[in-house]
Amino acid sequence: MFEKPAFSSIKTRFCPSPTGYIHLGNVRTALFSALLAKHLKGCFLLRIEDTDKARSDEVFTHALIEDLRWLGLHWDEGVEVGGEFGPYHQSHRQNIYDDYYERLIAMKMAYPCFCTEAQLSLHRTLQQKSGKPPRYSGACRRLSETEIQNKIAMGIKPTLRFQLLENETITFVDMVRGEQRFESNDLGDFVIRRADGTAPFMYGNAIDDALMGVTHVLRGEDHVANTPRQIAILKALSLPVPKYGHIALIVGPDGSPLSKRHGSRSLRALREEGFLPLAILNYLSRLGHYFGHDQFLSLDELAAQFKMESLAKSPAKYNEKQLLFWQTQTVSQLSDNAFWEWVGPSIQSIVPENKQHEFVAAIKPNVQFPLEVKQWAEALFAELPSFNEQQEAVIQSAGKAYFSEAIIALEAHGKDAEKITTHLKEKVGVKGKALFMPLRIALTGHEHGPDLGVLFSLISPKTMKRRFERGVY
The missing domain is CATH 3.90.800.10 (Glutamyl-tRNA Synthetase; Domain 3)
Structure with a gap:
């Protein structure tokens, strides 16, 4: 017989079903549960609800564990960590x-x-x-x-x-x-x-929360109607009933349930795109929770400022631009060494070792993802791809005389950006965008980016001359 345990400390939980890669709604539930436990100096538990034999897959169990750890949401009890109230897979609790x-x-x-x-x-x-x-x-x-x-x-x-x-x-x-x-x-x-003898969510979820000593349950508002049923089960069995909190669901900009057509994707997909953990955490923590400011916060700081009374009752609208804003903030917070590790070996191999620190300092304020870093690395240290139609128009508009003078200035002044631009201004009679844009496109294949002086210092004179010659011949 399994008797009800006695508990005193705060314990929250996250209990996903391994039927697919974890999506943003579930990630936010996990995050809020972890923040609440950390804020109250309690225990955060991870349980796998895998009694649906037809839909559960061990591949997704491993994936969600890996993704949560990558995100920085470490649990104190549960799967792969252990504890006195296991097993922590429902399929082992029949x-x-x-x-x-x-x-x-x-x-x-x-x-x-x-x-x-x-x-x-x-x-x-x-x-x-x-x-x-x-x-x-x-x-x-x-x-x-x-x-x-x-x-x-x-x-x-x-x-x-x-x-x-x-x-x-x-x-x-x-x-x-x-x-x-x-x-x-x-x-x-x-x-x-169920007819096959297994426990559905309504039952197994409630029993396990009680037996594992869960004191606070945070979950989506779509579970509100489940709660009275689960309370009835627990009271009938004289088991402890946790406190329940139902957070507003995430919706798309049009107010409909969040889906792929709104840009929603799994945590695994965001990770593969190059999103950083703290970008996702800073964004999701504000999706339905009000901090009163937009300061970049570490996980510990998010937990310290997390308040139940700051959780919204109205639906939280997903905004891709806000997610990208936090990605930019997070990239800017990276140390140069962390940034270099983030971009990975395939990009590291393109950048000359003696240019690494200068390259990182120049590029970090101008990128959000490793793919952009790769494009800049190739632009500065490999061969440029063909110009697009708009870029070709800028090069043609500048004219052969412009690039002939650029070559003369380069040979006379070396990689001194100020002297080269002054030379062009005097000899060709251009200024503003007409002066700087052809240079930038010819040298990097980009319309925007780091200061020209920084770019000049990264590109070898030989490469600069060869690229100016594309505008002449």
Whole structure:
């Protein structure tokens, strides 16, 4: 028998199902749960809810563990860390669930249900057409023991339903939304064991939270209606009930649920694109939570300033520009060594060793992703690709005389950017954009970037001359 444990300290949890790569909504739930635990000096637990055999995949379990660690969200208890309340994969906890199933059956709080999905779907449709909330009718609640045994003998595998008390009001104080009230008659009896014997979310999630000593549950507002059902299960079994807080969902700019068409992608995809962990953390921590400022914060600082009362009740709108803003801020916070490590060996191999520090100092303020760093490395130290149509127009507009004078100035003044531009201004009679843009494009293939003087110092005179000659011949 598994007895309820006693707890005193604060414990939050994140309990994903490994059915795909972890997406931004789940990442934010994990982040808020971790920040709350860290803020309250509590324990952050990671549990894997993998009882859905058809959809769960060990590949995704390993991926989410790797991605969370890359993000910097380290858990104090749970998968691969251990603890006294394991196992931490639900697929390994069937004997625990079975024990509590037997208790509920003995208490006449659960009964087998033989209704087919087609029957249930038809009944829900009829209820909705008559303006009633869709809920289970309780048809199998009234089966006699003989009827139950006859159906089992026919080979019909039943689910197990929890029997809610009638005419009962279930209340709880949501940490985000305040008092919530639900009438048991509106909820209906619900499935707590699938026909294959495994535990669905409603049951396993509640049992595990109680037995693992979870004190504070943060999750999306789409779970609000699940909470009274889970409270009913825990109270029936005399298990501790955690505090629940339901955070506003993330939506797209148009107010619809966040999806790929809004630019949403998995944490794995963002990582592969070159987003930095603290960029994602600084953005997501402000998506539905108000800090009162836009200062760049470390994970410890985010936790120190995290407040439950600052969680928003209205939907949080995803904004790609804001995510990019925090990426820029994070790149600027990197030390030169961290920046160099971030860009990776394929880019490091392009940049001459004696130019590394100068290159990093010049490029870091002008890039957001390693791909951009690679483009600059190739522009400065390899061969330029062909100009695009707009760039070719700038080169043609500057004219052969412009680049002939640029070559003369280079040979006379070396890589002195100020003297070269002064020479061009006097000899060709150009200024402003017409003076600087052809130089920049001819030398780098970019319309914008570091100061010309910095670029001149990075490119060899031989390379500069060869690139100016493209404008002459």
